[in-house]
Amino acid sequence: MIVLGIESSCDETAAAVVCDGQQIRASVVASQVAVHGPYGGVVPELASRKHIEAIVPVVSRAVAQAGITAKQIDGVAVTQGPGLVGSLLVGFSFAKGFAYGHGIPWIGVDHLEGHINSVFLEPAPPPFPFVALLVSGGHTSIYHVTSHLGYQLMGQTRDDAVGEAYDKVAKMLGLGYPGGLIIDRLAAQGDPGKVIFTRPFLDKARFDFSFSGIKSAVGRHIQTHPPIRHADQANIAAAFQAAVVEVLAFKIIHAAREKGCRHLAVVGGVAANRGLREAVAQDAAKAQISVHFPSPALCGDNAAMVAAVGYHRLKAGERSGMDDDVYSRVKSRPVD
Ligand code: KG4
Numbered sequence: 001m002i003v004l005g006i007e008s009s010c011d012e013t014a015a016a017v018v019c020d021g022q023q024i025r026a027s028v029v030a031s032q033v034a035v036h037g038p039y040g041g042v043v044p045e046l047a048s049r050k051h052i053e054a055i056v057p058v059v060s061r062a063v064a065q066a067g068i069t070a071k072q073i074d075g076v077a078v079t080q081g082p083g084l085v086g087s088l089l090v091g092f093s094f095a096k097g098f099a100y101g102h103g104i105p106w107i108g109v110d111h112l113e114g115h116i117n118s119v120f121l122e123p124a125p126p127p128f129p130f131v132a133l134l135v136s137g138g139h140t141s142i143y144h145v146t147s148h149l150g151y152q153l154m155g156q157t158r159d160d161a162v163g164e165a166y167d168k169v170a171k172m173l174g175l176g177y178p179g180g181l182i183i184d185r186l187a188a189q190g191d192p193g194k195v196i197f198t199r200p201f202l203d204k205a206r207f208d209f210s211f212s213g214i215k216s217a218v219g220r221h222i223q224t225h226p227p228i229r230h231a232d233q234a235n236i237a238a239a240f241q242a243a244v245v246e247v248l249a250f251k252i253i254h255a256a257r258e259k260g261c262r263h264l265a266v267v268g269g270v271a272a273n274r275g276l277r278e279a280v281a282q283d284a285a286k287a288q289i290s291v292h293f294p295s296p297a298l299c300g301d302n303a304a305m306v307a308a309v310g311y312h313r314l315k316a317g318e319r320s321g322m323d324d325d326v327y328s329r330v331k332s333r334p335v336d
């Protein structure tokens with residue numbers, strides 16, 4: 001089954017063509033980083049406008065790259081939420097029109113479910129059940145995953161998402177937007193032992209997170225230690241990353257142990273982080289647990305992961321209807 005995936009939940013307009021939920025024939029991502037960079041964050045109104053400009057060219061490019069014609073597409077999968085409503089509506093409305101015009105089924109997909117399923121686009125996906133750490137700009141959660149569409153929330157952040165904390169720390173250090181990748185690179189040049197930030201473990205037996213405290217601690221350190229030169233920036237980035245990564249690695253290994261899983265996955269934009277990949281891989285090897293990371297291009301927002309989920313839903317006979325609408329907030333309730 002050839003599925004066209006469409007993703008427009010935040011500041012990336014993406015389209016992908018995926019066969020049988022596994023084989024990527026094309027994956028196109030048009031980033032709006034240059035548009036939002038000067039504002040230090042995503043401006044929702046601008047994002048919607050840019051999605052409108054990009055959606056048709058991005059889908060056309062994906063179809064052409066896949067070497068197919070639009071007539072060969074069997075179904076459409078599109079991100080329904082969570083995300084920015086104005087942005088989601090562009091992809092969602094396009095998908096409705098495309099499916100209606102071609103007389104093919106279509107399905108709205110949850111963005112987080114997409115991230116969880118991104119590991120199935122890699123050659124050696126984890127067997128079920130496994131635990132997944134989802135780390136992105138909007139979410140930091142741990143799930144027990146029992147099937148492509150079946151998962152239970154084990155814990156999540158009480159305040160900032162880890163990607164959000166990365167972006168805010170980068171902003172405080174005057175490093176630009178989005179900050180995750182910049183901090184990651186800078187951290188490699190710094191000494192993580194020059195400043196020590198308290199590790200926000202909370203209750204070590206539980207799976208919830210808190211990153212706003214460490215973000216504020218970084219802010220206080222910057223204010224009380226002027227001037228902040230390049231070497232100081234690198235040391236702060238390294239110290240911040242070391243603290244965050246230690247907590248994330250500890251909790252996902254602990255979650256795998258609690259559920260008796262021999263496999264874990266780390267997904268979402270922050271899963272591209274080199275420090276995190278290294279720390280989780282090391283701790284998992286010690287615990288004899290195997291780790292699955294999507295390749296960096298599949299960590300950030302993309303439409304291939306949306307098509308992968310759509311394939312399983314369409315195959316199960318699920319369909320969305322013309323009256324369906326997008327949603328802005330996470331569907332599941334926090335675990336307490
Ligand atoms: O999954 P994603 O593309 O979008 C959301 O669904 O939020 O994640 C974006 C987030 C941003 O906060 C960005 O700074 C962060 O992922 N990010 C990173 C890295 N690459 C992207 N954070 C840390 N290290 C990276 N290498």
Ligand code: ZN
Nearest residue numbers: 136269300301
């Ligand atoms: Zn995402």
